[in-house]
Amino acid sequence: MRSLQYDVVIVGGGPAGLAAALKAREKAERVAILERNDELGGILNQCIHNGFGLHVFKEELTGPEYAQRYIDMVAETDIGCYLETMVLDITPNRQIIAMNPEGMLIIEAGAVVLAMGCRERTRSQIRIPGTRPAGVFTAGLAQRYMNMENFRPGNRAVILGSGDIGLIMARRMTLEGIKVLGVYELMPYANGLLRNIKNCLEDFDIPLHLSMAVTRIIGQKRLQAVEVSAVDENLKPIPGTEEVIPCDTLLLSVGLIPENELSRQAGVELSPVTSGPVVDEKLQTSVPGIFACGNVLHVHDLVDQVTLEAEDAGSSAAAYACRTQSEDAQAAVSRQVPETEVRPEGLVRYTVPSRISTAADSATIKFRVARPVDSGRLLITSGSQVLYETKKPKIFIPSIMENIKIRPSSISDPSAAVTVTVVES
Numbered sequence: 001m002r003s004l005q006y007d008v009v010i011v012g013g014g015p016a017g018l019a020a021a022l023k024a025r026e027k028a029e030r031v032a033i034l035e036r037n038d039e040l041g042g043i044l045n046q047c048i049h050n051g052f053g054l055h056v057f058k059e060e061l062t063g064p065e066y067a068q069r070y071i072d073m074v075a076e077t078d079i080g081c082y083l084e085t086m087v088l089d090i091t092p093n094r095q096i097i098a099m100n101p102e103g104m105l106i107i108e109a110g111a112v113v114l115a116m117g118c119r120e121r122t123r124s125q126i127r128i129p130g131t132r133p134a135g136v137f138t139a140g141l142a143q144r145y146m147n148m149e150n151f152r153p154g155n156r157a158v159i160l161g162s163g164d165i166g167l168i169m170a171r172r173m174t175l176e177g178i179k180v181l182g183v184y185e186l187m188p189y190a191n192g193l194l195r196n197i198k199n200c201l202e203d204f205d206i207p208l209h210l211s212m213a214v215t216r217i218i219g220q221k222r223l224q225a226v227e228v229s230a231v232d233e234n235l236k237p238i239p240g241t242e243e244v245i246p247c248d249t250l251l252l253s254v255g256l257i258p259e260n261e262l263s264r265q266a267g268v269e270l271s272p273v274t275s276g277p278v279v280d281e282k283l284q285t286s287v288p289g290i291f292a293c294g295n296v297l298h299v300h301d302l303v304d305q306v307t308l309e310a311e312d313a314g315s316s317a318a319a320y321a322c323r324t325q326s327e328d329a330q331a332a333v334s335r336q337v338p339e340t341e342v343r344p345e346g347l348v349r350y351t352v353p354s355r356i357s358t359a360a361d362s363a364t365i366k367f368r369v370a371r372p373v374d375s376g377r378l379l380i381t382s383g384s385q386v387l388y389e390t391k392k393p394k395i396f397i398p399s400i401m402e403n404i405k406i407r408p409s410s411i412s413d414p415s416a417a418v419t420v421t422v423v424e425s
């Protein structure tokens, strides 16, 4: 068993972990990344299509290219990279227990950044009735098979869910000669980015069927067909609308869930809406010194946003780990300044952060709407004080995460919650 000490320890070496580590190293001397895989880069390693980095690098990169830029930057530093290192436990006082081929590690950390990413929802989580044949994959698993393992998942595929991974896989499978019969979406609108609907479905004549569900899986050893049905406004299948589609492959692209087991073990409060940690404007969780960023905090659509958020978390973690006695005293004073709840209202599904210190000069509020709004106005208020409002009505869609900066220190009544609302106009 090895005992180690670091100022900042990052759990997860995906794009969030890499960016958080680089930023933390600007202030902290001893920074380490713990990654369970045998390489850094996270899920980007299997995303071989382009479209990454438009905001951060002003270039169109593939996922592995984007990851490699950060891996190279990390390699130029003395950040400790522990690969094949699975973190098993994190205690509330920031002791980390991990395992790698050399044995057990016990690490004392001045601050911890949670960057473990997310995982895909599976068939059992959406309870599709029927038999249990081979040929039913989550979209990300099929992506890994095709792009990293060089396997072909099947010949005739149906995709359930119009999230971005499903759309990207519709195009990828078509390019590899697999017939994609259609994408079926439960909601009356598509869940992925508009550019992916255009580039991955429309350009390849792949039909998108809205308000439809897979209601039965048919086949013994291998999938032989799926039954699809139209759903009503309560998302319940409408009897008599069933259609059986012969196919040997079903891809599920039905949502992502933050990898929250370690967060839970560390005693971090989780949001019932995002399943990720509840954080303040510094991305600090309910446990002092434990920060969170990237998909473990809330699911992002663009990796560029993951990077920017992770830089904030890395910087906050380093500041926490390296605080001097006088900064500590100042922090104790600012802790006496009340925290205000940030509350989603109306069509806003959730916000990150969900609490802010009214001593902060700046806070970025991120949020998503619960359903598409063709023409809406955003209003952020504290009691009767307007902190932000959109000048002109705009479109809000659930697949696009909105980012708005506010100045919490301008709040005149810290006892009033900050509410974030989108009003249809």
Ligand SMILES: Cc1cc2nc3c(=O)[nH]c(=O)nc-3n(C[C@H](O)[C@H](O)[C@H](O)COP(=O)(O)OP(=O)(O)OC[C@H]3O[C@@H](n4cnc5c(N)ncnc54)[C@H](O)[C@@H]3O)c2cc1C
Binding pocket: 011, 012, 013, 014, 015, 016, 017, 034, 035, 036, 037, 041, 042, 043, 044, 047, 085, 086, 087, 088, 115, 116, 117, 118, 119, 120, 139, 140, 141, 143, 164, 165, 168, 256, 259, 262, 293, 294, 295, 296, 300, 301, 302, 303, 306
């Ligand atoms: C299947 C899939 C496909 C995607 N495809 C796209 C796409 O095409 N385009 C796009 O813009 N976005 C895509 N995304 C979104 C993408 O996840 C994010 O943009 C970004 O990769 C999230 O970065 P992250 O660092 O938060 O998470 P990840 O990239 O998932 O990295 C998390 C890392 O933490 C490690 N880890 C987890 N638990 C532990 C532990 N206990 N101990 C040690 N290490 C641990 C994991 O091994 C992983 O390397 C996809 C997501 C998924 C799940």
